Amino acid sequence: MQPKIVKLDEYLVVDEPFYQAGGDEVEIFESSYRNGLPVLLKGPTGCGKTRFMEYMAWRLQRPLITVSCHDDLTASDLVGRYLIKGGETTWVDGPLTQAVRSGGICYLDEIVEARKDTMVVIHPLADDRRVLPMEKLGMLIEAPPEFCLAISYNPGYQSVLKDLKQSTRQRFVALEFDYPKPDLEAAIVARESGLDRERAELLVRFAAMTRNLKGSGLEEGASTRLLVHAAKLIAAGVAPVSACRSAIAQALTDDHEMLAAVNELSSAIF
C-alpha cells in the first residue's frame, strides 16, 4: 500500500502575524533552524509562544503543524495509523509524520501533558539522527533539512508527574519566554484588541498585581492572552471591572475569596 502524501499548503502561514519580540529569540530560533537543532519554548501559558511559532513559520516560509498535547495523546496520534475503507486498509500519516515528510515545522504544545510513550517517538528526531521511526510500517523516515521540531513546556506547574525529563530537555535549544515588559505588553494588548493605549496600560498594571499573587493563592497570574480578552470586552463597551472579572479573575480561580480579592485589585485600578 502506498502512504498518502498530504498537501501542506494549507499549513503555510500566508500573512505576516504580529509578533512583538522581547529579546533575541527570533535570531536564536533562526540559527537553530539552520543548524537542524530542535527548540524548546519554556514559559507560562498565554505569553506568546504560539504566536512566536506562527511568526517564525511565516518568516521561514515553512508549513506549521501544531499539536496540543493532552493526556490521551499517544504515539500513534502523532505518527499515524491504519484506517479501513471498503475492506481496504489505508495508512494515514499523523501530524508529526506529515511535518517530517513535507519538511515543515512541527510544534508540540504543552509536551508534558502527553503520555510518556510519545517521548520515545520524538527522541530520535531530536538528536543528530533526525529520523522518525514508524513501527507500524516497519520503516524509518529521515527528516529533510527543512524539518524542524519545537516543543513547549510550562515550568510553572512543576509536579513530580509533569516534569520534563532530563533525557528530553537536554536535546533541545531552550528559549525562555515570559510576559512581555510592561510597555511592550501594553502595546501588544492595544494592538490585538483595538483598545486605547491608556486603558491597555491600566490592564497591564492590573496584570502585574495578579502576577504578584502567584504562589499566594493563584497558580498563575493573568497572561497576556487574558489581557487581550479583557481588552476586547472593554473595547466593546463592557465596564473595565466587569471585564476583568469575567475575562481574567474567573479564568484564574474558583476560590470565592481569591475572586473577591482580585476584584478589589481591579477596582483599585479602574
Add this chain to the structure above:
Amino acid sequence: MPDVSALEACLDEILEVEFTFRNTAQPAREIACLSEIERNYVINWVRRVASTNVELGYQYACHVVRARAGMEREQVEAWALHAMDTYDREGLRPALQVILQLDDFVRISREKATGCQLQENERVLRVFLHGLSGRKLKIEAAEQAYTDTETLFLPPLLAHLSTPEQNFLLYKVMIAGLWAQTRFGTFRVGLSETLAAQNDPERTLQLFHCLETLRLEAVIARELPGLHRQLGVIRRAIGEAALPSAWERLKAKVSAADCTASDVLAIVCRMPRDVAPFAPFAYQGILLPATADACIAARLEREKILFKVKLKMLEDELGGPSGERQEDTGRSGRFGKREKRVGEMSELMQVELLLDDKPMPLPDDVSQLMSSIILDLGEIPDEYLEPAGPGDYDPAILQQKNAPDDDVWSGSYHEEGALLYQEWDFRRQHYRKSWCAVREKRIEPIYDDFAGQTLEKYSGLVKHLRKTFEAMRDENRMLKRQTQGDDVDLDALVEALADAKDGREMSDRLFSRQHRAERNIAVVFMVDMSGSTKGWINLAEKESLVLLCEALETLGDRYAIYGFSSISRKRCELYHVKHFDEPYDSEARARISGILPQDYTRMGFAIRHLSALLQEVDARTRVLITLSDGKPDDYDGYRGEYGIEDTRRALLEARRRGIHPYCITIDEEARDYLPHLYGPAAYTLIDEVWALPLKVSDIYRRLTS
C-alpha cells in the same frame, strides 16, 4: 404551667447543684413561664453551655430568659457560643463577662451587623495587599492603624460607616495608605533623627504625617485611580471636613509626581509656627517612626546576610562545578548589577543582577528579597554583591525568625509556630475553634536494618505482594473491536470481510486499542504512635509499613507517611516519615524503624491536617489510610464519646473534601463502637502483619477499577 420544682430538679442535675449549692429556684421560675417548645430549647442550650463549664451554664440559665425577650434565637445562640469560645480562649472570668454583659453583646453585635470585621475579611484583604507590589506585608489586629514596615496593624472592627460594604472599603483604603508608606519611602528619610533635632518633635511628627498623607494620596491617585475614587466615596460618606486653605496650597505642592518624602520633611521643618495639623482622616491611622526604625534596622542586617548567602548558593548552582573558574581567583567580582528606572512607579530603582556580566534569571525568593532591600535602601549597594559562605556571618541572625521547634510552651498561648485546628465538641454540638496546636516533628532515625530484616522475615509474602501490586500496575487492557484504535483488530476484520462477502453490513468496530488506567493517586498513611501501641501493635505497624513501601514502590504512585501522637490539645504532633516527594531510601527506612510509641491518641487533628495536606497535592484520587489501635484517647477529656465523635467528625470532613478515608484498626478484638466511629469511612480490622498490605492492595484495586 409546668411543675416548677421538676424544672428546678432538672436544672439541679445539669448544673451539678448537689456539689455546688447553686440556687436554681429563680431561673427555674423564669423558665417555667415559657412555652413548652421554648422551654425545651432553653434547657437544651443550658445543657450545652454547662458541658463547657457549669458555672457558665448557671449564669446562662439565669440570664437566658431576659436575653430571649430581646433577641432572636440566632442571636441568643451566637451569644452562648461567643461565651463558650471566650471560655476556650481566655478562661472562666472573661466568659462570665460575656454572659453578664448581655447589653454589651447586643450593642457589639449590632455594630458587627453594620460594621466590617478584620478577622472575617482577613484573607481577602491580605491577598489584596499582596497584589499591590513590594514586600509581602502581614496584617494583624491592633487598636490603631499603623505599620512597622513589615506588618500592617488594623483595628479589629470598623463601624464608622453605615454598611458592611462601606466599612470594608474603609479597610481597603487604610491598607492602601499604609502600604503606600512602605512602598513610597515614608520611612526612608531618617525621620527619627530629623525629628529629634526639632524644637517640638511631637508637633513636627504630626505635621509630617498630615503632609505625607497628602503626598501619598496623590501617588495613589496616579497608581491606583480606582482606589482613589473609592477614597472620595468614603470621605463623603463620613462627612470629612474640607482641608484648611493653607493645607490646600501645600497639597498642590506635594502632589507633583517628583515630590518625595524628603521634600515633605523639608517643607515641614520650615513650616511657620502658626500652621496647625489638620484633624486626621478616618483612614490615616498613626505614624510610629521609632517602631518602624527598630524593625528596619533588624531587617537590614538580616537581609544583607541572607542576600549574600543566596548569591553564594546561586553562584554554586550556576557557575559551580562546570564553570571554568579557579578556586582561588576567588568569589569576588563575579556579580554585577544594572540599574534602570522604568515605568510609572518609577521612583524605585529596577535592578537586574548580572553574573559574569550576563543578566541572570532569579528564583522568586531572591527577587523578593531584592525588592525588599531596594524598598529600604533605594538600591542594591555594591557590598551586597559579595557572596557569603558559612563562616562569613553569624548564623544566629538568619535563624532568629524560626523559633526552636521543640520549645512548644513558649509564646503567650503556647501556640507560636503551630497550626491551629478546630475540634468537634459533641456536647456543645459545635466546634471548639483553634483548639488543637499542631506541629510537625522529626523522627530520630534508627539505622538498624529493620527493613532488611522484615523483608527477610516475610520473604514469601513479599514475593506475593510484589506480584499483586505489579499486576495492578499492568492493568493495561487491550480493548478489542473499537471504532478507533492504534491497531487493526484482525479477528474483527476477518469477520467483517466475511460479512461483506455475504452481502451483510460491515461492522466499523475493527480496531484494537491499549487502555491504560493511568492511576493518578496520592495516598497518605497516618500511623498511630501513641503509647497504647507499645508492644506488638507498634511492631506490626512498622513491619507492615516496610512491606507496604516495598509494594508501593513497584506501583510508582505517590505516597506519604506520617506518625501522630499528642499530649493534650496543645501538643498535637505529626511525625514525618516520608513526604510525598521524598524517595523511599535508607533514610526513610531508618525513620520507619524510628517509629516508637509516644503519648496519647488524639485522632481528629491528624486527620484534619493530613486531609489539608492531601488537598494540596495534584491528584485525581486522594486517599487517607489511618493505622491505629482504634482508641481515640488523650488526657484532657479526649476520650470516650468525645474522642469518638471528634474522630468521626474529622473523617466526615475529609469525605466532604473529596478524600477517601480508610481506617485500618490493628487489634485482637473488634470493639462495638467501631462501626459508629468509622461510619464515614471504610474500615477493617486486622490482627496480623501480613494482612495489612493485602488490605491496602484491596483498597487500591477498588479505587482504580
